[in-house]
Amino acid sequence: MSIISFSSSHEMRLGFSLLLLLFSLCGAMTTALNITALSSRNGYSVLECWQLASVPVDAMAAANYALGNTTVATWSTIKPRTTVGEAWAPHVQLSMILNGLIRITSPSPESANSSDSITSINSSENSLRPATTVAYIMPGTTKSSLLIAADLRSTSHITGHYTEFPSDEPTVLIQVPFMDNLAPEHIVLHDGPCL
Template identity: 25%
Template sequence: MPTTPRPQLPTCLKRITLRCLLFHRCLDFLPSNQCIREHGVHETTLDQTMIFSRYLPLAIFASVGVLSASPTRLRLTALISDKNQDAAFECWEIDTPFADYPTVGTAVTGLADVSNISYVVLPPRSAEGLHKPPHPMFFVLVSGAAHITLPGGDDELWIGNGEDGVIIAMDTQGVGHYTDYPSDQPSVALQIPFKEGVPPKHRVANQGPCILAKLILENEVLDEQRQAELR
């Protein structure tokens, strides 16, 4: 039997939605007036923009008929050096799937071979300036907040401790990226280099940060369920 095509969002909606999510993400860490300056939102439209940024994802999900599903593979935002050696974001889907953890929950075991670990304390409201990682590595934000921007392009990434606090830093070529730590408290991070510089096996789910991938669900689990129902 024919398969149900996967819903796709128009490019214009992808761009609008990503901008709204980035603005809303900024509000998680900074006062509204600073986020207004960061994202060029006029103060008189702040309330409407906040509402739009909060509820547009729900409206889009409803309009394309996408249902949520439990992820089977981990997705992490990666900072890479592109073919021109410029820093760029990619969303990586790790090859190793989630499996049941011995007690409760799920885990990705054998995620990567690593060589060591560094514990880094970054001062409040500090900035690293333009830099690149010394080695390909995991960057894990344990506390505080980080804002990553690129010298070329408009892509940016806000990360905090928690589910979205792990990224992969691979932009060891070229000039690198900017990182600011805007929190009023020190930010703590772990730097975990990959053994011999080899990252986890993966596929590129999309160009840009994984925040966009979360919104525009490829929904592979749901597709598999539908396929099973059609058999």
């Protein structure tokens, strides 16, 4: 008993091509792009692992992911051993680290916040404070060298994140803002950075 039957060699080649396409699509769908993200929750900056909804398209021997509409990219060089302190994303943006190291603590430790950035945290807001998480962003793998920063000051109005560049070398970044501050479509896999 035959499960698949073909009446001609042309139909057989077409059927085989469709099977190959199906298998390649199944493989592509399982190759998700996971990126560490700085987001906002209950007024606090938090680190999360996002899985982007973008499905890779194979072209020219590469898996290509559409990330969304972007604006002008910026090349940034930060001096060695720089501490920025409490910060927020200036725009919803993708950051790619090419050299150096970024240490991000989120939400920013309470002792790092100045009195003017915390005007009045009452006990109900404090009970919503997420656990502190640390991420190291460095050149290497996709999971270690990419960050989506989406914790705008307007949404992380209680506390931002804390940023340090502890490397003995300059940290070099490419920062690519998303148009209209719209993050790529995604699901949150878990709290904390992607591992």
